[in-house]
Amino acid sequence: MTPVQIKTTQHGRQLDLLHTPVGLRDCVGAEMAQKQTILGRIGDKMRLYGYEQLETPTIEFFDVFSNEVGTTPSRELYKFFDKEGNTLVLRPDFTPSVARVASRYFRGETAPLRFCYRGSAFYNHASDLQGKLRETTQIGAELMNEPSVHADAEMIALLIESLLSTGLQEFRISIGNAEYFRGLCREADLSAEDEAELRDAISRRNYFAAEDLLKSRGYDRSVRDKFLSFADFLENGQELGRLLESAGSERTREALERLISLDGVLREYGVADHVNYDLSLLSKYNYYTGVIFKAYTYGTGEPVAAGGRYDRLLSFFGMNAPAVGAMIAVDPLMEALRRQKIEVSVPEEAQTVSYQAGDDASFRTSLRQAASLRAQGKAAVLIPDAQSEQQEGTACRE
Amino acid sequence: MQGITELTIALTKGRLAGRTMELLGRAGYTCEEMADKHSRKLIFRNEEQKLNFFLAKGPDVPTYVEYGAADLGVVGSDVVLEENRRVYEVLDLGFGRCRMCVAGPPEARELLDSGAMLRVATKYPEIARDYFYHRRQQTVELIKLNGSVELGPIVGLSDVIVDIVETGSTLKENGLLVLEDVCDLSARMIVNQVSMQLKARRIREVIGGLREQLEAEGRK
Numbered sequence: 001m002t003p004v005q006i007k008t009t010q011h012g013r014q015l016d017l018l019h020t021p022v023g024l025r026d027c028v029g030a031e032m033a034q035k036q037t038i039l040g041r042i043g044d045k046m047r048l049y050g051y052e053q054l055e056t057p058t059i060e061f062f063d064v065f066s067n068e069v070g071t072t073p074s075r076e077l078y079k080f081f082d083k084e085g086n087t088l089v090l091r092p093d094f095t096p097s098v099a100r101v102a103s104r105y106f107r108g109e110t111a112p113l114r115f116c117y118r119g120s121a122f123y124n125h126a127s128d129l130q131g132k133l134r135e136t137t138q139i140g141a142e143l144m145n146e147p148s149v150h151a152d153a154e155m156i157a158l159l160i161e162s163l164l165s166t167g168l169q170e171f172r173i174s175i176g177n178a179e180y181f182r183g184l185c186r187e188a189d190l191s192a193e194d195e196a197e198l199r200d201a202i203s204r205r206n207y208f209a210a211e212d213l214l215k216s217r218g219y220d221r222s223v224r225d226k227f228l229s230f231a232d233f234l235e236n237g238q239e240l241g242r243l244l245e246s247a248g249s250e251r252t253r254e255a256l257e258r259l260i261s262l263d264g265v266l267r268e269y270g271v272a273d274h275v276n277y278d279l280s281l282l283s284k285y286n287y288y289t290g291v292i293f294k295a296y297t298y299g300t301g302e303p304v305a306a307g308g309r310y311d312r313l314l315s316f317f318g319m320n321a322p323a324v325g326a327m328i329a330v331d332p333l334m335e336a337l338r339r340q341k342i343e344v345s346v347p348e349e350a351q352t353v354s355y356q357a358g359d360d361a362s363f364r365t366s367l368r369q370a371a372s373l374r375a376q377g378k379a380a381v382l383i384p385d386a387q388s389e390q391q392e393g394t395a396c397r398e
Numbered sequence: 399m400q401g402i403t404e405l406t407i408a409l410t411k412g413r414l415a416g417r418t419m420e421l422l423g424r425a426g427y428t429c430e431e432m433a434d435k436h437s438r439k440l441i442f443r444n445e446e447q448k449l450n451f452f453l454a455k456g457p458d459v460p461t462y463v464e465y466g467a468a469d470l471g472v473v474g475s476d477v478v479l480e481e482n483r484r485v486y487e488v489l490d491l492g493f494g495r496c497r498m499c500v501a502g503p504p505e506a507r508e509l510l511d512s513g514a515m516l517r518v519a520t521k522y523p524e525i526a527r528d529y530f531y532h533r534r535q536q537t538v539e540l541i542k543l544n545g546s547v548e549l550g551p552i553v554g555l556s557d558v559i560v561d562i563v564e565t566g567s568t569l570k571e572n573g574l575l576v577l578e579d580v581c582d583l584s585a586r587m588i589v590n591q592v593s594m595q596l597k598a599r600r601i602r603e604v605i606g607g608l609r610e611q612l613e614a615e616g617r618k
Contacts, residue, residue: 172595205486205594276595296595301466302484303591 023125023134033346035137035334039118041165042139042328049158051116051141056097058120062087064096069316070286071096078124090122093285095325096313098142103317106144112151113144133331140307140327144314147322149258152291152309153265159305159326160271163295166333167342171297171304173274176281177259178288178308183251188223198227203282240277255290262291287313291324299339300332350379357384403600405593406450408459408468410477414585415453417493418472425611427604460485460588469593469601475583476562480524486594488605489587492612498525498580501569502551502558507577509557519543519550520560529560529580548572 020026027035043053062079065071072092079089091097094117106113118139125132141158143151156173163171181202185195194217201210207228214224226248240260247253259277266272275293283292283306292308307326314321337344351373355366366382373380409415419432429451431442442451454462459473460483471485474494478487500510500518509516516538520526523542530538541556543549550556552572562583563569563576587605594601 170596174595205488205589207488208490209487276598278595296592298592298596299466301464301590301592 021134023132025133025135030346031334034337034344035330037344037346038166038330038334038337039137039139042162043116043118045158045162045165046116046139046141049114049141049154051114051143051158054098054101054115054117055119056091056094056101056117058090059088060091060097060100062089064100065089065092069096069313072123072285076123076125078122092121092123094119094121094138094140094327095142095285095287095310098325099144099310099314099319099323100317102142102144102321102323103314103319107319110145112146114141115144116141137330138327139330140325142323142325144323145321146324147311149261149265151322151324152258152262153269155307155324155326156262156266156275156293157269157271159293159295159307159328160274162328163297163305163333167337167344168297168304168333168340169342170340171274171295172276173293173295173305174278174281175259175262175275175291175293176278177255177290178283178292179258179290180252180255180279181282183249183255184226186251187226187248188219199282202227202280203284205280243279258291283308293326295328297336297340299336302329302332304329304333304336347379350381352383353380354383354385402448403597404448404450405470405597405600405604406452406468408452408454408462408471408473410456410459410471410473411453414456414472414474414494417585418491421491421493421608421611424615425607427607457481463588463590466590466592469590469597470604471588472585473588475581475586476522476525478586478588479528479581480522482524484591486589486591487586488589489608489612491585491587491608492616494583494585496562496564496583497576498522498560498583499563499576500529500558500560500578500580501548501563501574501576503574506551506558510577515539516558517541517556518558518560519547519556521545521547522560525580526560548574 046053062077065077067074077089077092079087082088098115098117102113102115116139119137120135121138122135123132125134141155143155156175160173181199182195185198190198194213197213198210201207201213211224211228214227226246240256240263244253244256244260247256263272263275263277266275281292281294285308287310288308289311290309293306294303295305297304305326305328307324309322309324311322314323353366353370353373356362370380370382409418419429422428427444427447427449429442429444429449431437431439431444432451440452443449444451452468456473456477457480459468459471460478460481462468463471463485464483472491475487475490476498478485502510513536516530516536518526518530518538519541521543523540526538526540530536541550547559547561548568550559551574558577559574560580566576569575587608589601589605
């Protein structure tokens with residue numbers, strides 16, 4: 001069905017009730033059909049990799065997303081109270097919820113756990129006029145109890161296959177390692193505040209702000225160069241080897257070695273062409289402890305997917321397990337597909353089977369016809385003949 | 399992909415655009431269409447170098463870049479700070495230097511230092527808020543104005559102002575003086591996050607070219 005265009009003059013005061021609050025939107029018609037197709041294809045890939053779908057509540061306790069967990073800043077959360085006075089939030093991100101589920105139901109389990117999810121996430125963005133959605137659709141996967149580089153590679157390969165399944169072709173996964181930056185900070189013995197400020201500057205690629213900060217704190221040239229030289233990103237995995245020679249500590253060396261072996265496994269998967277390496281890639285989520293990645297494509301200003309390794313997040317919920325995950329942001333992905341003019345095939349529209357209104361025999365014949373179409377897996381709608389014209393008329397007036 | 403990647407650059411209308419084109423010209427990137435003063439075009443093209451340019455109001459430049467309508471943008475750092483968009487800030491172009499200051503009549507200094515409640519008029523509420531709340535830890539009442547901010551203290555609308563100061567002559571003529579520096583400002587090159595990854599080679603080439611040019615000029 002195609003949505004009817006509203007004639008604004010007909011409605012008067014009631015019109016105020018028809019639009020949604022800023023940053024929230026309806027999804028109907030062809031757009032909804034495309035969204036279902038995309039979610040279906042990505043969901044299929046996750047199923048084929050053995051990921052079990054789960055559902056978590058939209059509303060969680062505030063503490064699941066608290067500052068210590070290292071997710072979304074408190075002021076960007078929708079918060080409210082229950083009758084006992086507990087602070088509740090609308091989830092801004094699924095990963096802490098899935099970690100909570102794993103810790104609740106699978107504590108003690110040592111075999112790898114694979115989960116996938118889909119649903120809405122909520123951000124209370126400060127400004128109204130930045131055109132950002134406050135409810136976004138996310139679909140993602142988490143692999144727990146697997147510390148190896150093969151788990152990292154599986155997640156990235158799954159992400160690449162998922163994006164390809166939607167028809168997207170030109171995209172790039174930028175991969176970094178959260179440990180590299182932390183390693184450099186330890187080498188330079190940076191305070192927590194300086195580290196946070198530097199993280200902010202570097203994640204904005206604002207290298208002169210980073211340099212000013214280091215200069216003003218009295219760090220010498222060699223430290224500054226180290227932070228600023230890793231700024232340039234790398235075309236491919238081979239260039240990582242070059243950096244190994246200048247690695248100043250065990251931590252940074254291990255971070256680089258991890259990326260080098262990851263590149264090797266991604267080659268085995270045959271997806272290495274879709275990735276590049278970027279050591280200045282940092283996440284706003286502080287829970288990432290190793291490999292982190294973001295997917296970029298044309299036609300949208302924000303990443304269409306993001307993820308990484310979070311080996312300490314589960315311990316917050318009492319389960320000590322390494323984990324890695326990826327999330328696809330469906331709204332920017334759909335925007336990118338639309339702008340790149342990539343058709344997303346949707347199931348064909350239902351066939352119309354009409355019958356003479358008031359004529360029982362005609363209804364019976366048509367009903368049988370519709371039933372047989374439905375039995376063949378084809379969509380069919382029954383429509384009374386005499387009313388079909390009238391109906392179109394009323395649809396416009398209502 | 400064949401040939402060179404196309405780049406779109408958003409420039410800030412006015413003096414900044416002129417200085418940017420001069421610098422780009424010295425680094426070997428030109429646009430003849432733009433030099434034509436009578437042109438009514440909105441987008442200017444250099445077919446050979448695959449560059450598109452357009453002019454926008456300062457505060458809109460980070461918006462164009464954030465959404466990827468432009469790959470690169472040149473804008474004052476005051477605007478970058480005020481708009482706080484998700485863009486990469488990659489290069490200090492060195493021109494358009496000025497300062498963001500707290501200014502007011504001489505008697506306002508005492509009020510400012512006392513930590514009392516102040517009224518602050520400004521075109522830059524985000525920068526002013528950040529300065530007073532997070533750096534001075536002082537509660538203030540912010541009043542957003544859209545121009546001639548100096549009027550604020552003169553007509554008694556506000557105690558002080560937060561505004562850009564270049565030479566300070568406008569302030570002096572109106573009996574105001576700089577009370578405190580907030581930060582230094584200059585023209586910045588900003589980059590869309592996605593373009594930075596997908597058009598990496600071309601963008602690095604442009605940034606690298608400009609950086610070399612700036613360094614060479616700096617040595618003179």
